Amino acid sequence: MRTSIGRRAAAVLTTGVAVTATLMAALPAQAIVGGTESTHAYSFMGSFQPSYPAPPRPDKHGCGVEVLAPQWVLTASHCAGRNPTGAKAGVPRGWKVRVGSLDTTSGGEVAEVDHYYRLATSRDEGGFWGRDMALMHLRTPVRAKPVRIASTTPPDNTPVRIIGWGMTCDDSTNQACSPTRLREADTVAQPVSTCPSAEPSGELCIGSADGSVAASNMDSGGPALVREGGQWAVAGVVSGPDESGKTLYTDVTRHADWINGIITGTNVPPDDQIPDVEGAADLSNCVGSVVRTPASRPQDPALLLTNGHCVQGQWPAPGTALLDQQADREVPVADRQGYPQTTARAKRLVYATMTGTDIALYRLDKTYAQLKAEGAKIFQLTSTPVRAGDPLTVASTGIRYNCTAEAVVPHLREGGYQLNNSIRYTTTEDCTPWHGDSGSALLAPDGTTVVGIHNTHNDAGEQCTDNNPCEVGPNGEVTSEKGRGYGQQVYMITDCLAKGSRLDLSHRGCTLTGATPRSGHRDGRPSDQGRQGGSQTYKP
Numbered sequence: 457m458r459t460s461i462g463r464r465a466a467a468v469l470t471t472g473v474a475v476t477a478t479l480m481a482a483l484p485a486q487a488i489v490g491g492t493e494s495t496h497a498y499s500f501m502g503s504f505q506p507s508y509p510a511p512p513r514p515d516k517h518g519c520g521v522e523v524l525a526p527q528w529v530l531t532a533s534h535c536a537g538r539n540p541t542g543a544k545a546g547v548p549r550g551w552k553v554r555v556g557s558l559d560t561t562s563g564g565e566v567a568e569v570d571h572y573y574r575l576a577t578s579r580d581e582g583g584f585w586g587r588d589m590a591l592m593h594l595r596t597p598v599r600a601k602p603v604r605i606a607s608t609t610p611p612d613n614t615p616v617r618i619i620g621w622g623m624t625c626d627d628s629t630n631q632a633c634s635p636t637r638l639r640e641a642d643t644v645a646q647p648v649s650t651c652p653s654a655e656p657s658g659e660l661c662i663g664s665a666d667g668s669v670a671a672s673n674m675d676s677g678g679p680a681l682v683r684e685g686g687q688w689a690v691a692g693v694v695s696g697p698d699e700s701g702k703t704l705y706t707d708v709t710r711h712a713d714w715i716n717g718i719i720t721g722t723n724v725p726p727d728d729q730i731p732d733v734e735g736a737a738d739l740s741n742c743v744g745s746v747v748r749t750p751a752s753r754p755q756d757p758a759l760l761l762t763n764g765h766c767v768q769g770q771w772p773a774p775g776t777a778l779l780d781q782q783a784d785r786e787v788p789v790a791d792r793q794g795y796p797q798t799t800a801r802a803k804r805l806v807y808a809t810m811t812g813t814d815i816a817l818y819r820l821d822k823t824y825a826q827l828k829a830e831g832a833k834i835f836q837l838t839s840t841p842v843r844a845g846d847p848l849t850v851a852s853t854g855i856r857y858n859c860t861a862e863a864v865v866p867h868l869r870e871g872g873y874q875l876n877n878s879i880r881y882t883t884t885e886d887c888t889p890w891h892g893d894s895g896s897a898l899l900a901p902d903g904t905t906v907v908g909i910h911n912t913h914n915d916a917g918e919q920c921t922d923n924n925p926c927e928v929g930p931n932g933e934v935t936s937e938k939g940r941g942y943g944q945q946v947y948m949i950t951d952c953l954a955k956g957s958r959l960d961l962s963h964r965g966c967t968l969t970g971a972t973p974r975s976g977h978r979d980g981r982p983s984d985q986g987r988q989g990g991s992q993t994y995k996p
Contacts, residue, residue: 488620490669491641494558498688499523500603501638503560503621504531504569504592504677506538507550508795509738511674513634515560520620520678521553522690524605526597528719529553531677532693532706533574536590540738540794541854543728545573549795553592556600560621560636567594573718573725575711586658588695588706590677591718603679606691609660609709610645610682616662616691617642617682618703622675634674643669645680645691651698660692660705667701680705734792735833736853736896739785742766743853745897746789746820746827747837747906749950754825756957758834760787760802760818761946762895763911764810774872777809777970779959783818789832794854798830806959807952809969810873813944814911816895819957835897838907839950842879842898848943849899850889850910859887859898859941868942869934870912870925879908879943880927889913889941898943908943 500523505511511518519535539548548569557564569592576587610616619640625633643663648654651661662680663670671678671694680692692705708715717723737744737760744762752759764772768785772778783805788796802818809815820827824834842848842861850857859881868878879898881887889896889910898908917938918924926936951965961971 488639488641489672491639494638494640497556497558499556499601502553502555505552515636517560517621519676522679523555523600523602525602525719527594529592531590532695533576533588533590535677536572536574541730544577545725546727548572555598558638565598567596567598570595586655604689605712606682606689606709609707610691612647614645616645616680618671620675620678623673641669651700651702653698654704658707660707661702662705663702671703730793731856732792733790733794736790736851737787738853741892742895744895746834748824748834749837749953751955755823758820758822758824758827759957760820762816764808764814764816766895767808767816772809775811781805798832811969812876835906836904838905838947841945841947842908847901850896851899852893852896857887857889865927866930867928868925869920869928871922877945881941883939909946910943913941914938
């Protein structure tokens with residue numbers, strides 16, 4: 457149920473540069489620590505400023521770029537991974553660069569990015585580290601003088617200059633930590649053996665030995681510059697931090713043929729086929745979908761469905777449900793390519809539980825009619841349980857997984873919670889939902905009916921621990937298997953909703969955790985009407 461990250465990602469996922477869908481798309485841009493403000497501009501140096509997902513800075517700086525040719529800039533692959541589906545090559549939306557200026561907010565030249573090519577993604581069998589590099593094509597040429605690629609990997613102790621607009625302190629809410637003026641520092645290329653996290657065959661280890669001079673958060677894609685023939689040449693681009701405090705740069709010199717093949721047009725990779733991800737809502741490390749029931753009317757406030765463990769703040773305790781609590785979270789509803797078709801706000805947490813099933817319902821600030829007029833896809837919520845053999849599509853923000861319900865498990869336990877009639881997926885190459893896909897709708901073959909919701913996966917083969925759910929059979933036998941993924945039933949929700957997108961736990965047939973059916977109370981009167989919620993919970 458929880459989000460986990462490994463090795464180097466743990467150090468770099470602190471920037472707020474996340475895109476949902478894949479890990480590498482979520483890697484941050486790395487700031488010049490121990491440096492000084494630059495006194496002159498570098499014609500080739502630029503700031504990558506995408507509008508979606510927008511970096512968490514007023515100046516919208518996300519990564520560094522370097523001009524290699526009038527219509528080409530170099531950066532890190534995880535910077536170009538800001539596309540919603542994590543594609544390797546394709547057409548972005550709302551991306552621009554400002555080049556040749558000391559300031560991210562003015563001066564220089566501004567150009568729109570109309571294509572990107574990533575050397576590697578997290579899904580590549582050849583690995584990502586040492587190949588964290590990308591090219592972006594500009595719609596119009598810039599006049600800036602390009603930088604050339606260094607002729608060879610810089611030997612140990614080679615003098616290197618690093619530059620960028622990265623953060624100078626850790627507080628992303630403090631504007632003083634996000635400089636708009638370019639910073640630089642002079643340091644050296646260290647032996648790659650002194651960076652324990654480095655990929656020796658493809659990365660440079662750069663910075664002072666004690667880590668006091670290095671690149672930092674939101675300098676990703678920025679250059680490691682060396683002097684050749686009295687001019688600057690780019691030897692590497694920032695990929696991520698090393699545990700030693702130094703910085704890992706992708707060695708650009710090892711991939712000069714890939715770069716030249718694209719820039720000259722002699723070896724240009726084809727664009728990826730983008731999956732249809734219409735309707736998925738990116739909730740930052742979770743996914744949601746706008747759902748309606750047969751009782752929903754066009755004028756009713758729309759409801760958003762996601763996991764109970766995706767709520768902000770404290771989770772519902774085992775055996776309880778959260779009811780009618782204040783909320784305020786942005787809900788971008790994706791178009792077919794994953795960019796926001798429209799955006800709403802979740803203003804009320806109507807219901808959340810992680811007992812029996814793992815669901816949360818939010819009430820949005822827009823009606824179904826408003827969202828439909830704005831082009832948002834609205835899904836129909838099923839009233840029928842998923843059964844073994846049913847085909848399922850896991851509708852995440854950046855990808856669609858083709859799964860089948862292998863079995864319906866009587867009880868699933870994980871970290872103190874018990875879920876009933878859980879949906880176990882078949883283990884195939886096309887069915888691999890992972891952390892970050894939590895809350896994704898399970899769609900019926902019609903593509904519009906939500907029949908379940910994805911929620912967990914057994915990471916390590918452990919029994920009943922966090923991220924390692926176990927199955928409990930009819931006779932109490934406990935089994936677990938590494939790699940198994942599970943979704944939860946949602947058909948019970950329809951019996952607990954009344955007109956006006958109101959929850960009625962006393963409605964006839966309502967069996968959600970906290971249900972309190974009462975004889976004679978069948979008029980659809982909303983049970984959460986007038987409640988203030990707060991920390992209220994309801995035990996079954």
